[in-house]
Amino acid sequence: MTEISMRVNGENRTVNVEDYWLLADVLREKLGLTGTHLGCEHGVCGACSVMVDGEVVRSCLMLAVQADGTEVTTVEGLGDPDHMSPVQEGFMQEHGLQCGFCTPGLIVTATHFLKENPHPTRQEVREALSGNICRCTGYQHIVNAVLRAADEGEKKAPSPR
């Protein structure tokens, strides 16, 4: 067991973890942050994406001990049901989710992407999300959701309808 300390969603957390535990499992099982989902556990689907020191990582490919001393942001840290972030609000308004299982990873990825590219084109959004698999939506409404968030929810995202 190793004691690690992380700042998770703005709170200092200290936990004892086995060295082989993944960051995803520590977040989910030791810190109760079950919004981070495990879809493939081999780093492809992106459902487990979280931000570590401002970069998007796959928490199923990162050991928790590697996150010692870092700042971690999960989907829970981006907003709550009464104070949704623009990306979360965009997903709701544009029906950017169906089953919702891949959604946390997409929202983390899209949030990071919009910080770097606040006014993207449709194709840029599609490229940015290409590491996150969604099996339900067909992606079109997700792209609409991210573009809506880019507009800060002020005007509706352009849709090819």
Next chain:
Amino acid sequence: MDQIGRSVRREEDRRLTTGRGRYVSDIVEGNMVQLAFVRSSRAHARITGLDFTKAQSMPGVVGIFGPKDMGEAIKPLSFGPPPESAMEPTMPCPLADGVVRHVGEPVAVVVADNRYIAEAAADACEVEYETLPAVADVQEARKNQVLVYPERGTNVAAVVTRKTGDGEAALKRAAHIVQETFTIPRVVGHPMEPRAVVASFDPVTGRLTVEAATQGAHTVKMGLAAVLDLAPEKIRVVVPDVGGGFGVKNRIYSEDAVAAWLAIRLGRPVKWAGDRLEEFLATNQGRDQVHTASLGVDEEGRIVALADHFLQNVGAYTPEPLIVPAQTATCLPGPYRLPNFEATVEVVFTHTPACAPYRGAGQPEATFVMERLLDRAADAVGIGRDEIRRRNLVRPEDMPYENGIIGRDRQPVTFREGDFPGTLETVVEALRVGTSPDDGKLRGTGIIDFMEVSGGVLFEICRLELGRDGVVSLFTGTSSQGQGHRTSWAQIAADRLQVPMDQVRVVEADTDTVPMGLGTFASRSTITAGNAIVQAVAPFLDKCREEVAALWEASPEDVLWEDGFFRLAGVADRAMDLRTLAVSRPLDAPLVEASAQFMDANTSFGMGCHGVRVAVDPETFQISIEDYVICHDAGVRVNPLLAEGQVFGGTVQGLGTAWYEALRFDAQGQPLNTSFMDYLVPGSAEMPDFRLVKRDFPSSSNPEGLKGLGEGGTTAAGAAFASAVEDALRPFGVKITSLPVTPASIFAQVKGGVRP
């Protein structure tokens, strides 16, 4: 207060977008243990020894159990519905009883404090196999050289036939006959949430509570009752948030039975959360058919006859025995006028996971075969691919049109409404074909027609209950895996009850709340639950009227229901809404509740057309989609935004089968590509933006005019994509007869061919 037809946003999205969902794998209960399964590494073997000694001594291991430990619970799991033809279904036991018949079949189970320990211990369990010959390919299996069930003497589990008119014999009257062999590969459904179950047993009440990621709460309940030999009343199945289903979460699985058995045996809550590899190995899969089909047309391209002999690889077990092959056979004629038809399918066992309904469930396969044949016939006659469809589609003046085949509702397939030719023209006009950039790419278009079979599968019950707070609770047995039923069902109820939507609370898929339910599959939920909700409203309001009458000391006949208020006939100032009624009733008064059951006796047929334009790089054969137009008749759209989501999502799953997906097995039955690194699924960068053109025709098959639309996109996309790519590759003379269409599969055909 019209609620039907509004794009209401889903209330659950506030939770799901902020990480507050409750999926089965998120559930934590005190004293909970976790499971990992020891799975067969062989496709066919006799298990001659199990040695848990090493694993058992690992710290954190609670216990390890094999089939002998489970005693009476080692019996075949239940299947359903019963097959229409002579067939003896086969099902796995919760743990393999001596013989394993596919890689991944559960052999033993480890119980441990957490999943890390459980998986490590599962790896340390030693299984001794006597490896037996295996067969994975359906055509090889048909030769009966290696038998999956030697005692049967054949791998053919059943033969299903459909015939109209003179059948195959009519082909000889055709001017042109086109014949091809078509292959639709084995694909994996892959909901993003792997299957999962949590079971706990309450010794005080003697009841088992199971939270399952399933499409059918009551199906799991009845299946558990059968395998564990428990009274159904002793079992409650509840379905929390579910991360996708697509048909493959629709029946009881071995892991459900083992988890429930262990919860009782250990007296501790038990969790099994499967992983992606287990989705590849141990969850029902789809497709896997090989067709030899012939289409005969006259000089003008009018269909004379269709004949098809095909094989269905059903895998080693039959959780839903003949649903898929029967549906393929039924749907082959599609939305066309077809006087003579004959299909024979042999359903063949192999040493692979069960092949069962997956989104479309036989319809994508049928559509691929028929639409490919029409493309071929158009070329043979020398007319356009759109023109041959124009000449053969069922027309509005033909309706009601019976094509002579008995469908899944045991009624003749009948098109009662819609405009197939008009739909085709709409898509032809909408598809952007114009001039292409001079970039050296080859371009092609595909336009195909399809029908969506929805509903026609038994019943659902809806129960409405007036709460003390005036909120009407709506209980039904369907189950949402992302479809947004809570919103749609509340819209329907609020519309008819004339109350705001937040005055309706939807409770789905909790077996304690309605006596029976079928669940969500076959694009049936909106039709079946939707009509049941509407039909529960009248008796519910009658009960309310009696209550109001009692409060007013009036006769129920004098209490009227208008615009959301009860009024006393002839008395202007007497009015009461549901909330006021709820709070006015004495605390000791019985609940106000009413139920209705809707039996969906007639399948609904939606019509549709997909038009797609692709560009293909002539050097690399990389394909890109440049335009994609969809017309998809949805009948009455309860929530247009959610309906659109179903169409887009379904189409992309169809494009997955068309473009990327195939699970390959070697000759010994070993699956070869069991990760998302070598089994590709569609991603955001390659998928197109779809354009919808709307033509909706309310269903004449149910009172509310509802139709399902979850599967049609999947049904159509493969045929449309193949047609467009083949059209683009005319200079190479490429013929597309199998899916997926990949740069590699094209290259294999072109190699040695003529380059333009």
